[in-house]
Amino acid sequence: MKEKMKTVLLKWFFSYLLILGIPIILSIGIYTYSLKTTINQSNKMNDVLMSSVKSEIDNHINEIDKMLNRVALDADVQYATIIKNCFTSKDQIRLYHLVDTLQNLNMTDEFIEDIFIYFNNTGTVSSIKGNMSGELYYHLYYENSEYDFVKFEELMKQDYFKEIVLIHKLNGETILLFTMKTLITVSGQDSGMIVIAVNQRNLQKIVENMKWDESLRIFVMNGSNEVINTDQYKELADDLDYKNLQDDDHFYKDIMGERYVVSVEGSDMIDWKYVCMTPNDLIQKSAKSIHNFSLIGLFICILVGAYFSYFLAKSNYNPLKGIVDLFRGQASRSVNQEKNEYQWLKEEAENIFKERMDTNRILRKNRKILKGYYIFRLLEYPFDKQNAM
Structure with missing residues (x-):
């Protein structure tokens, strides 16, 4: 049975494979850097x-703020505010001018859906749609489930200064009412509410037009933790707390089984937060091609590297194996299985040199013995020239 030794071939093979760690580490580094960059x-x-969303919406809110002040300072508004019980025929020209003023203001900004003034002393409304009773105006344009007409009247009597009221109309539309009490008149009376109405869909339209990907979740949250631009993301917003949203912040959040990167921008005009939730899968998708390329490169490197590692190790090992086989054919000692080819060859070479030195020493010793023997013979038996003996 042929004896086996601990071969150096495996060490060579694994040392070549170890070189594969360089492209593997490089690929991991490239992917990590690409993901971080993405x-x-x-x-x-x-x-x-x-x-952009903040700038666009804040500009509209700023215009609404200026418009509220403009209407409050209007002479016709201040005149109509102090009228008691009902308007007379002599007041109609002022009310006509007031409606005309409101219509002109409304034309300056398509973001605004309606402008009206509720006069509490007369229970009437002047708006871009004309003059009518407050009850008729409510049922025609603002009937909702949160406020019946009595509550709507009470709402119009509140001492609001640029407050925003959210109502949900029976037709399914959500309206934001930007409200401000009329200015106190010379007579000391203050009995009107200026209201500028903005449809929720106008807010959502601004947001939708600025998205760079449809999977983004963008919404506007007020101080009451309400989403005011859409009803679509209310469940997502339930996991966010307005108080914990910091301006210019980015953080990860797991919501409804999906991971998001949440970006926050605060309004400069009112207590609104603009929130953008980017699915983490969208970010991963951007780096997916690099990830796949890295995996394919690693797979090819491993296959090709393994083949060349074996080929190079075998090519380098064959000459060594030939020398080992030559020595083993001449060796009389048994093979030590704990030693590899180099160690075994070193030991065999040392033994050969030792045997050679021993042989030379024995030959020198034998030469001296032979020399002494022939001298002894010559001295004991002299040479006879006559008999050649």
Whole structure:
């Protein structure tokens, strides 16, 4: 049975395979860097997006704020505010001018859906749609489940200064009412409410037009933790707390079984937060191609590297194996299985050199013995020239 030794071939093979760690580590590094870069770019894009949303909506709110002040300072509004019980025929020209003023103001901003003034002393409304009783106006345009007409009247009597009221009309539309009490008149009376109405869909339209991907979840949250631009993301917003949302912040949040990157931008005009939720899968998707390329590259590197590692190890090992076989054919000692080819060859070479030195030493010794023997013979038996003996 042929004896086996601990071969150096496996060490060579694994040392070549170890070199594969370089492209593996490089691929992991490239993927990690690409993912980090993608996340940073996504955050920057979201920052730009949220800044645009903030700028657009805040500009509209600023215009509404100016418009509320403009209406409050209007002479016809201040005149109509102090009228008691009902308007007379002599007041109609002022009311006509007031409606005309409101219509002109409304034409300056398509974001605004309606402008009206509720006069508490007369129970009437002047709006871009004309003059009518408050009850008729309510049932025609603002009937909702939260406020019946009695509560609506009470709402119009509140001492609001640029407050925002959210109502849900019976037709399914959500309206934001920007309210402000009329200015106190010379007579000391203050009995009117200026209201500028904005449809929720106008807010949502601004948001939708600025999305760079349809999977983004963008909404506007007020101080009461309400989503005011859409009813679609209310469940997502339930997991967010307005108080914990910091301006210019980015953080990860697991909501409804999905991971999101949440970006926050605060309004400069009112207590609104603009929130963008980016699905983490969308960010991962951007780096997916690099990830797949890295995996394919790793797979090819492993296959090709393993083949060449074996080929190079075998090619380098064959000459060594030939020398080992030559020595083993001449060796008389048994093979030590704990030693590899190099160690075994070293030991055999040392033994050969030792045997050679021993042989030379014995030959020198034998040469001296032979020399002494022949001298002894010559001295004991002299040479006879006559007999050649």
